[in-house]
Amino acid sequence: MVERRPLLSVLSHVVLLIGVLVVAFPVYLTFVASTHTAEAIVQAPMPLLPGDQFFHNYAAALTGSEHGQGSAAPVGRMMWISLVTALVIAFGKIAISLLSAFAIVYFRFPFKQLVFWSIFVTLMLPVEVRIFPTYQVVSDLGMLNTYAGLTIPLIASATATFLFRQFFMTVPDELVEAARMDGAGPMRFFKDVLVPLSATSIAALFVIQFIYGWNQYLWPLLVTTNENMYPVVIGIKRMISGGDSAQQWNLVMATAILAMLPPALVVMLMQKWFVKGLVDTEK
């Protein structure tokens, strides 16, 4: 702060508080709705303070024991699918990108530029742009309704490769020389020097990719036709596919809270890496 301006400071806090409240309001409302009976919610206006159905609603949602008009698959199962999907996407991307970035930075080989640029191109086209042909490939390979079908096509992008390439370029050459002097081969150098050095980048990337994987919508919508393989984000959409007021909104909202919880926790608890990951992946 350059000078004292008490009025401006007060204004700052007021604006920020309003911002925080507006941002939090939809989620607060969701939480409130998840603690009432379905009947209490559909009577406009719905209550604005939490009710006493918390345990009942969350238990019902997790086990899928109450049937509304839409789908009523157990949310517990969906959360599991989402978790596996998000973890496979995050770790899969990190693993293949570490390897290929290592090859691109630390080796000379023919057609290197071509390889580099063909990986680079994948940055440009998100899966949304080529959904139909990608869907056909996955369906031809018999990967519909499988974890492989949910994850591998989403691993096919180069964001992480570029992040690691950039990081590897900053690693001093002396480290390679020292490793070679000590008789370490390339894989030994990779495992004992490069990967440990990349720990922060890996953590940052993990946060971003975990959220990316957990929040996928269009792709799982296409490749999962079986209720047993729905990730939780799809599950919510399927639950409200009836009408407007005929839903069991309390269960839908309990599911929404459950679906938001893991990625929100990852962002808030790993805030430092999250910010780093966000800024790095966009360079």
Add this chain to the structure above:
Amino acid sequence: MAVEKRVVFRSAWLPWALIAPQALVIGVFFFWPAAQAILQSVQQQDAFGISTEWVGFANFQRIFSDPSYIESFKTTAIFSLLVAVGGIVLSLLLAVFADRVVRGALAYKTLLIWPYAVAPAVAGVLWLFMFAPSIGVVSYGLRQMGISWNSLLNANDAMTLIVLAAIWKQISYNFLFFLAGLNSIPKSLIEAAAIDGARPWRRFWTIVFPLLSPTTFFLLVINIVYAFFDTFGIIDAATEGGPGKDTAVLVYKVYYDGFKALDLGGSAAQSVVLMAIVVTLTVIQFRFVEKKVNY
């Protein structure tokens, strides 16, 4: 890009083995489908996939003479402009004030960044729930104030709903980048201006805002890309492209025409048009990033 390491390892096969997993994945799930999309865009297939006919640019002619496609372009343009400008203005406001406060700065930051973690489809459901014509709290409040609201019937209401949801989800992202941008402005510049008697309002417009312009421009591109591609979940959950086709943005139309209407050629042609748009936006962004490095 042409920078090379001075010291490298030597092996004829190892680099290929290291690249193999990524090459395999992007080959099968990126290049093959992308090539298919381009191929399908110049073909006409019947609904059962039995016969395929070469039709040249007929698919493109067809989609561009289809009023609903042109309409979808307009919808996308309005939607992405509103999302980008609205999101940028609001998050800049929050970032400027967050940059000022000393007490509770971290708390504010933490409380403002988590919407990034909410899935677009979940965000759509949340906002739908608030604005649902019969049960929504906000639509009830609007009715009490004498404003009629029905996002299921009124196109403007539906557009407002998805724009709000999309901005809400993107605020945290813009906020963090603006905060980083504000942090990198040298304090001495601000102090010098203050000594010269410039008040905060004037300092913002003459120093802070111009120095933030690279960040703002970057975010503008990113937000447009976001509105184009990442908001599918919001729209599908909140309005399903309705009422009618009034909130069907381009990506939604690709999905709808391909998977619901089974018009493969048309959907593929739309995919190719989208690819051209993304590539253009990416090129703009990269040229700008290079400029920023020199700057």
